[in-house]
Amino acid sequence: MIEWTRPHGKVQIVTPLHLNESVPRKECGNLFNELSMHYTIQMASQISGLSQHVIRIWERRYAALVPDRTCTNRRLYCQDDVERLTLLRRLTEAGHRIRNIAKLPTDELRQLEVPSQPTVTTTNGEAIVTEGLDTPEQFIEGCLAAAAAYEADLLRRLLNRARLQLGQRGLLHRVICPLIQKVGESWQQGLLRPGQEHVATGVIREILSSPVPGSQVAENAPELVVATPAGEIHEMGALLVAASARDLGWRVTYLGASLPIEEISACACARKATAVALSVVYPEGCQVIEEKLRRLRTLLPGTMAMMVGGRAAASYRMKLADENILWAGCLHELDRDLLKIGRGN
Numbered sequence: 001m002i003e004w005t006r007p008h009g010k011v012q013i014v015t016p017l018h019l020n021e022s023v024p025r026k027e028c029g030n031l032f033n034e035l036s037m038h039y040t041i042q043m044a045s046q047i048s049g050l051s052q053h054v055i056r057i058w059e060r061r062y063a064a065l066v067p068d069r070t071c072t073n074r075r076l077y078c079q080d081d082v083e084r085l086t087l088l089r090r091l092t093e094a095g096h097r098i099r100n101i102a103k104l105p106t107d108e109l110r111q112l113e114v115p116s117q118p119t120v121t122t123t124n125g126e127a128i129v130t131e132g133l134d135t136p137e138q139f140i141e142g143c144l145a146a147a148a149a150y151e152a153d154l155l156r157r158l159l160n161r162a163r164l165q166l167g168q169r170g171l172l173h174r175v176i177c178p179l180i181q182k183v184g185e186s187w188q189q190g191l192l193r194p195g196q197e198h199v200a201t202g203v204i205r206e207i208l209s210s211p212v213p214g215s216q217v218a219e220n221a222p223e224l225v226v227a228t229p230a231g232e233i234h235e236m237g238a239l240l241v242a243a244s245a246r247d248l249g250w251r252v253t254y255l256g257a258s259l260p261i262e263e264i265s266a267c268a269c270a271r272k273a274t275a276v277a278l279s280v281v282y283p284e285g286c287q288v289i290e291e292k293l294r295r296l297r298t299l300l301p302g303t304m305a306m307m308v309g310g311r312a313a314a315s316y317r318m319k320l321a322d323e324n325i326l327w328a329g330c331l332h333e334l335d336r337d338l339l340k341i342g343r344g345n
């Protein structure tokens with residue numbers, strides 16, 4: 001039996017595999033000497049703190065080590081192998097890329113060691129720093145890395161932690177807003193695969209749609225109906241608007257993307273909403289959209305505010321200048337307008 005103290009203070013006890021216990025030594029010839037201790041991949045995993053999956057990937061993809069094999073082709077790790085795996089884990093957790101260090105001699109790995117930072121090693125064998133994040137930029141970087149590794153749970157944890165550290169406003173304005181834009185751009189430039197973008201968008205949508213734990217809406221809170229007009233499938237701006245309004249104490253009915261104007265107005269009237277917010281992103285300066293916006297204004301009661309924002313909003317502003325529509329370019333302008341409307345002026 002050996003006792004092994006893990007970096008996070010847990011002590012694990014493992015029983016090393018002596019060659020004479022399970023390896024048909026006669027058949028294997030003199031591969032190992034009789035006193036040496038060897039470990040199965042399960043034991044090497046427990047001792048090194050790496051999953052078996054990561055160990056196999058690091059062997060296969062990066063040739064980080066070549067374990068011996070039993071006659072039945074099971075992997076066998078010696079003490080040096082296990083030390084090497086432990087060093088590789090600590091170094092990747094400290095930010096080294098496995099592909100850069102996998103083939104270095106063990107002595108050089110020892111020299112590279114620096115005090116470790118808490119991290120998560122993803123199923124791809126990459127490390128993502130998860131502790132000591134302070135600034136919105138650090139959170140954004142961590143979230144992008146989590147999305148790139150398809151780590152939805154980690155992404156969710158990072159966003160929830162950002163909310164605890166920066167508050168809901170900080171989360172929305174300083175983390176999620178730039179994060180969505182970065183994810184969109186990275187996806188467009190081919191730096192994120194569609195699946196990675198979907199992981200990010202799915203978790204962000206979930207966070208934006210669910211109420212902040214413990215928050216309550218006042219009985220007499222003003223109500224905002226949020227949607228995008230039929231044909232407009234870009235949804236993230238509308239989701240951000242809905243979350244931001246909720247944070248300002250509004251009750252929000254979120255109708256989602258691509259809804260006919262008549263449906264939006266029917267809902268707003270039935271709810272006796274204080275305001276309707278629409279997000280328009282694409283296309284710009286389109287007559288059909290312009291007509292839809294004009295028509296929505298006529299369908300809504302004159303006392304109900306109508307706000308339009310989004311990337312394409314400016315292209316309709318001039319033509320609809322006389323239509324009693326509020327135009328807001330960004331979330332700060334949205335806040336300004338909602339505070340004004342909520343106060344009733």
Ligand code: B12
Pocket residue numbers: 177180181184185187188231232233234235236237238240241277278279280281282283284307308309310311312328329330331333334
């Ligand atoms: C993701 C994305 C998609 C996704 C959308 C997924 C989804 N469910 O939302 C998919 C793949 C579906 C898509 C499709 C298309 N897309 Co697209 N898409 C993007 C991308 C990369 C990101 C958009 C995004 O989510 N941004 C993040 C949000 C948060 O930013 P935002 O919408 O600008 O909102 C901000 C403000 O505008 C404001 N805001 C937004 N709405 C509102 C509302 C109110 C009331 C207020 C106050 C504020 C506000 O708040 C946000 C924070 O500041 C952009 C490029 C980019 N970098 O933006 C292209 C982009 C928007 N898409 C574009 C195009 C052309 C298309 C397609 C036509 C592509 C195609 N050939 O099929 C189709 C559209 C089809 C259609 N019927 O509309 C163009 C639009 C070009 C233009 N100038 O008009 C862009 C700019 C890419 C480009 N550079 O060419 N797209």
